[in-house]
Amino acid sequence: MTGTTATVAERLAVLRRQQAFAAADEAALAGLIAVRPPERMPRPDPVWDDAAVLVHEVVGERYRRLVLASATIATTALAGQFLMITVPPALGERILLPRPMAIHRRHPEQGTVEVIYGVAGRGTTALVDVGVGERLLVTGPLGRGFEFPDAAGPDAAGPRPARTALMIGRGVGVCAIMGSVEDAARLGIDATVVLSGRSRANLIGSADCAELGATVIPVTDDDGSSALAALGERLRGLFAGAPPDVILVCGAGVLARLAAELGAEWGVPVQVSLEAHMACGLGYCHGCAAPVATDPAVEGPLVCVDGPVFDAVLPAG
Amino acid sequence: MTIAPPMPPTDARRAFFDARRAFEAVNLSVRIGSLTLANPVMPASGCFGPALGRLIPVAELGAVVTKTVFGTPRGGNAAHRLTELRAGMVNSVGIPSRGAAGYLAAQHPLYLALGVPVIVSVGGHRPGEYAPVVRGLRGAGDAYELNVSCPNLDRHGTDIGSDPDAIGTVVQAVRRETDKPLIVKLPVLVSSIADCAQAAEAAGADAVCVANSIPALPLTADTRSPVLGNVIGGLSGPNIRPVVLRLVWLAARAVDIPVIACGGIETADDALDYFSVGARAVQVGTASFGRPFAMVEIIRALQERCEGAAAADIAELIELWRA
């Protein structure tokens, strides 16, 4: 779109659309986010490790997959937790801050975890140069992940464990929910996973979902199926009369809002994983303020320790 | 959904804890007023938290320094609060604080449990706000670091620490509250660092810390709009080292009290640069984010350097180079 033949007016229009989209995506979270109640499971202690890079390969058109060896992290990480990855100095580039990355897959038997990243800015561009056999400094597992809350039982029967889940991921946001797809497979929870991306060649997670026995709904921008209205109608139709017990979402503010709307209609809880610029990942630098309006005299929640997973609840009214 | 591992797996962190060894012939201890630190390496304010105690052997540090505590609770700035540019990292965290009472209740016990001296960083928006915070801390902490790199609301927002008179006012007022060692943490943008350091010394400070981060304005690469919610923030990291090195050199020539260097320190060599221009201790900030164990690595390397050169301390090591 921004090729050299485009006029200034055309390029400006594209940029403005991108900016408007980014602003709308941020605005969609307004009033939506709440810190989750204390988790039922104790959180594992994070460690740092010199993780050997076992695989580093291109995935689709825009992403790369890393398989990292760290037995401690692989055996303790909970669904939806993340790592801080320190990017080693590349040719001419020093990356000071570690980059937060979702733990896409856990393989405790092999002592490995998988991460998928998109090449976006300086940090991820420098990460591309890390070779198989080299070591990456990683800290984790970090943050509060997704949980399957008990569902309200019929009448007075009381709560019961979740049986079905709808998960929605877009772009690299899919990585944050894949741990929950793993958990669902182990717990016998029926998982329906919406994978959203620009095009079929850019969808993350199809093979993982197939392996884990989850039902996939691929939606893309190029055929319009990822458009919010279309996706909303499709999900309302699919779950008519039998809503999922929980909705987990990551990757776009507008998708979190759609999920919160569906959750309100169906009366089911919604959890969303958020991103923020981070330095420490441990809660002490106070760099990762969550988009939650609070009293100016009180610090709001931090994405790295109070999240990255929050409840998404439609504001009243 | 915790999967209990059959055997606790080992990781690089554990190996790092185990690699500690004693250096009998080396003495890295340093005095800050009445306080003796086992070695001269400590975190920079805002770049450390008790949570690091699980990741690094904090007991090996000379001291820990808290995030700046203000008298009344503050929320902190809007997102984004930090970013990274080619020039370094820029933060505009805005110093969220629970106030002195909140710090005492929620944070101080966690710092105390670390088992090393705790230096509490204290902030204010007016020269008169520092002493009440120290009073509110009710004796908690082994020393106080007065973060005077804060806009002075009594003087149209010029930094308190760029005004030698204001520095004197702050230190004298705090001195009346406590006998504990006082460190004055100076800003980078001052017309004379020597005047500022001397004002602190004359008013009864036991050390100066040089320096805080450097005011900066980061823009996005594509639209050249501000990255930070607060528009401006503080630049830190290795690129500020030569700038701060000059300031430390100037300050160390101007005062007899110890100068604690802070700015871009990542390795023992960086620390030795500062020691060689007169610093008596060092603080490590940004480097800990990417390498949480950086401070401990520096301490161990300083000990090894001294041992390798058969020097009893850092002063002897530097003398040996010069000879």
Ligand SMILES: Cc1cc2nc3c(=O)[nH]c(=O)nc-3n(C[C@H](O)[C@H](O)[C@H](O)COP(=O)(O)OP(=O)(O)OC[C@H]3O[C@@H](n4cnc5c(N)ncnc54)[C@H](O)[C@@H]3O)c2cc1C
């Ligand atoms: C909990 C969490 C999980 C994440 N999981 C993934 C993942 O699985 N795969 C993936 O590709 N990316 C993920 N991200 C985003 C990732 O951390 C990178 O920051 C982002 O890809 C930007 O890449 P960069 O470092 O090349 O950008 P740069 O331009 O080099 O970044 C400059 C600064 O901005 C910050 N920044 C820029 N964009 C983002 C962003 N979207 N989110 C957070 N910080 C940003 C960087 O951390 C850095 O401080 C995650 C972020 C969070 C908070």
Ligand SMILES: Cc1cc2nc3c(=O)[nH]c(=O)nc-3n(C[C@H](O)[C@H](O)[C@H](O)COP(=O)(O)O)c2cc1C
């Ligand atoms: C995220 C962050 C938070 C900081 N918070 C404080 C603070 O609360 N009080 C203070 O005096 N300095 C604060 N600083 C400044 C550091 O203590 C230090 O002076 C500065 O970062 C330079 O050192 P460095 O290059 O080693 O990081 C902060 C720096 C960073 C990066």
Ligand code: FES
């Ligand atoms: S990243 Fe440091 S507090 Fe969240």
